[in-house]
Amino acid sequence: MTSASLLNVSKAYGKTPVLRDVSLNIKAGEFLAVLGPSGCGKTTLLRLLAGFETPTEGEVQLGDRTVASRSVMVPPEKRGLGIVFQNYALWPHMSVAQNVGYALKVAGLPRAERDQRVREALETVDLTRFADRRPADLSGGQRQRVALARCLAARNNLVLLDEPLANLDVRLRATMEEEFRRFHRESGATLVYITHDQSEAMALADRVAVMDKGRILQCASPRQLYREPANATVATFIGDGLLFPVENVRPEYAGRVRATLLGVEVTMRATPPQGPVPFAIATCHPGNLRLCADHEQNGLDVVITSRVYRGGHWSLEMRPYADQSLTYTIDLPDRGGSLPEPGDDARVAFDDLWLLPEGQGAPFGSTKTNQSSTTDQKKVLQCV
Numbered sequence: 001m002t003s004a005s006l007l008n009v010s011k012a013y014g015k016t017p018v019l020r021d022v023s024l025n026i027k028a029g030e031f032l033a034v035l036g037p038s039g040c041g042k043t044t045l046l047r048l049l050a051g052f053e054t055p056t057e058g059e060v061q062l063g064d065r066t067v068a069s070r071s072v073m074v075p076p077e078k079r080g081l082g083i084v085f086q087n088y089a090l091w092p093h094m095s096v097a098q099n100v101g102y103a104l105k106v107a108g109l110p111r112a113e114r115d116q117r118v119r120e121a122l123e124t125v126d127l128t129r130f131a132d133r134r135p136a137d138l139s140g141g142q143r144q145r146v147a148l149a150r151c152l153a154a155r156n157n158l159v160l161l162d163e164p165l166a167n168l169d170v171r172l173r174a175t176m177e178e179e180f181r182r183f184h185r186e187s188g189a190t191l192v193y194i195t196h197d198q199s200e201a202m203a204l205a206d207r208v209a210v211m212d213k214g215r216i217l218q219c220a221s222p223r224q225l226y227r228e229p230a231n232a233t234v235a236t237f238i239g240d241g242l243l244f245p246v247e248n249v250r251p252e253y254a255g256r257v258r259a260t261l262l263g264v265e266v267t268m269r270a271t272p273p274q275g276p277v278p279f280a281i282a283t284c285h286p287g288n289l290r291l292c293a294d295h296e297q298n299g300l301d302v303v304i305t306s307r308v309y310r311g312g313h314w315s316l317e318m319r320p321y322a323d324q325s326l327t328y329t330i331d332l333p334d335r336g337g338s339l340p341e342p343g344d345d346a347r348v349a350f351d352d353l354w355l356l357p358e359g360q361g362a363p364f365g366s367t368k369t370n371q372s373s374t375t376d377q378k379k380v381l382q383c384v
């Protein structure tokens, strides 16, 4: 097991910055996913760890060894890590067993040990019966398992995976997810897994680093990302979170605050300590709102603008009467009852809200006037 760290790493191609002051600590034995939209710099981060790129600023460390800095650059083959690419990177003219054993041969391992390691690795990924086949005669999932077996045989302590499931169909992806879990368990290696697929990252990783525009916005467990996003971008990216302007936020008790959300009194989870603040942004997921009776207190009055059946649940789009410039889409389970139609009025209640931490997506505690603060909040709500 090897830990890996990026310390204040920046990377630019020419004058274009691609990574900006990224710091990340990957613990030994951890399964870390790096998640973000196309072009946000995920692959560049992986290539810096692998040694295919040099940082413009900052340091890369593997274990307690500095492998890249202003004065040091350890080449990829000396970093002792394995890489699994989305295109598998197998030698087409070699058999499966030869592919798995190739690096061991180059490293000069005696034949008997090489053969034993290859045998064990192929057994672990359930490919023993394909040992003599060529990669061209395997399915995509089987080829990916050859790439994993190669890391197992090499006993890599750190394995970097670059969108390894991107070329596989949906059913095979689910099977391969299990394969990665098993690989992690049995190898004990530290895994860094690049993906733009949120559900894959959430299902596999101990922690997920969410990236956007060359920065890490938050690195946390899947559950914490979902329930306690650090800012408005993470909130909307993970699980289609909704954002609501709130006013007059005051602490209720540890970990909970009261606030006024579009005229409605609500309580919500928050990071303690939270002093009183005039304006902020709250978030919840589309499934955390429900239709409620007209007389229910603390409901938000809305007009329904569209209704779509999505198999098992309905998506209802609505505009709050308190601010018709805002639009929200909520998910309601299909329980067979009747639902409001476009043009109908309705009232919705909040089951679970989270207050974005101070300063994240809101002019929290600012001395601005009410009017400009509200305008800033709206800008955040509209642009994320």
Ligand SMILES: Nc1ncnc2c1ncn2[C@@H]1O[C@H](COP(=O)(O)OP(=O)(O)OP(=O)(O)O)[C@@H](O)[C@H]1O
Pocket: 013, 018, 036, 037, 038, 039, 040, 041, 042, 043, 044, 045, 196
């Ligand atoms: N060698 C290069 N020269 C110039 N620009 C590059 C180079 N490699 C990457 N970039 C740019 O850096 C940015 C980040 O690229 P990167 O491949 O790291 O993103 P990504 O998040 O992995 O994207 P994707 O999910 O689409 O693979 C992109 O705008 C890309 O065009």
